[in-house]
Amino acid sequence: xxxxxxxxxxxxxxxxxxxxxxxxxxxxxxxxxxxxxxxxxxxxxxxxxxxxxxxxxxxxxxxxxxxxxxxxxxxxxxxxxxxxxxxxxxxxxxxxxxxxxxxxxxxxxxxxxxxxxxxxxxxxxxxxxxxxxxxxxxxxxxxxxxxxxxxxxxxxxxxxxxxxxxxxxxxxxxxxxxxxx
Numbered sequence: 001x002x003x004x005x006x007x008x009x010x011x012x013x014x015x016x017x018x019x020x021x022x023x024x025x026x027x028x029x030x031x032x033x034x035x036x037x038x039x040x041x042x043x044x045x046x047x048x049x050x051x052x053x054x055x056x057x058x059x060x061x062x063x064x065x066x067x068x069x070x071x072x073x074x075x076x077x078x079x080x081x082x083x084x085x086x087x088x089x090x091x092x093x094x095x096x097x098x099x100x101x102x103x104x105x106x107x108x109x110x111x112x113x114x115x116x117x118x119x120x121x122x123x124x125x126x127x128x129x130x131x132x133x134x135x136x137x138x139x140x141x142x143x144x145x146x147x148x149x150x151x152x153x154x155x156x157x158x159x160x161x162x163x164x165x166x167x168x169x170x171x172x173x174x175x176x177x178x179x180x181x
Contacts, residue, residue: 001046001047001076002044002045002046002047002142003041003042003044003045003046003047004043004139004143005043005139006040006041006042007036007040007041008036009036009037009038009039009040010035010036010038011035011036011040011078012033012034012035012036012078013036013076013078013087014031014032014033014076014078014081014084015031015033015034015049015064015074016029016030016031016032016074016075016077016081017029017030017068017072017073017074017075017103018030018075018081019073019075019101019102019103019105019106019107020106020108020109020110021100021101021106021107022107022110025075025077025084026101026103027081028103029103030062030063030064031062031063031064032060032061032063032064033060033061033062034047034049034055034059034060035058035061036057036058037057037058041058043139045057049064068103068104069126070104070124071091071092071093071104071105071124072091072104073089073090073091073092073093073105073106074090075106076088076089077109084109085111086109086110086111086112086117088112088117088118089108089109089112089117089118089119090118090119090128091105091120091121092124092128093120093121093124094120094121094122095107095108095114095120108120115147115148116143116144116147117143117147118147119146119147119152121152121154125154125155125156126156126158127154127156127157127159128152128153128155129152129153129159130146130151131151131152131153132145132151
C-alpha cells in the first residue's frame with residue numbers, strides 16, 4: 001500500500017478481510033496489525049507486506065490468511081475492531097446493500113465513499129491490484145485514480161508478484177494521520 005499522508009510513529013493500522021455488517025466488523029477471519037516505525041512514515045512511502053518475509057518498514061502482528069477465491073474484501077482501519085475508523089476498503093465483489101454479509105461479502109464501511117475511499121467491482125475476480133506505477137498530485141487526485149476501476153489489473157489467475165519496484169507516488173499536499181496515543 002502507499003501512505004497518502006504522513007503517519008506518526010507508533011500508529012497502529014489494521015488490515016482485515018472481516019466484512020462489515022453495517023454496525024460491526026465480523027470476527028471469523030484474519031487481521032494483520034501494522035505498527036508504524038518510531039520515526040513515522042512520509043506521504044508517498046510504499047509499504048510492502050509479504051507472507052513469511054515480513055514488512056518493508058515497521059512491524060506486524062497477527063496474520064492475513066489471504067483472500068477467498070469466491071470473493072473477499074480488504075478493509076483498513078485504525079482503532080479497535082469494536083469501534084473502527086475506516087481508512088480504505090476494497091472488495092472483489094460489489095458492496096452488498098441488503099441481507100447479512102458472508103465471509104465473501106461486506107457492506108461499504110461507514111464513512112467511506114465508493115470510488116474515493118473504497119472500491120468495488122461489478123464482477124467477482126480473484127486477483128487484482130492498482131496498476132498505475134507512477135502518479136503525482138493531491139491526495140484527492142490519487143484517491144480518485146485508485147477509485148477508477150480501469151486503473152486496476154484483474155485476473156482469476158494468481159499473480160506471482162506485483163509490479164511495485166520503480167513505482168512512484170508523489171503527493172503535492174500531504175496531510176498527517178494522527179492518533180491519540
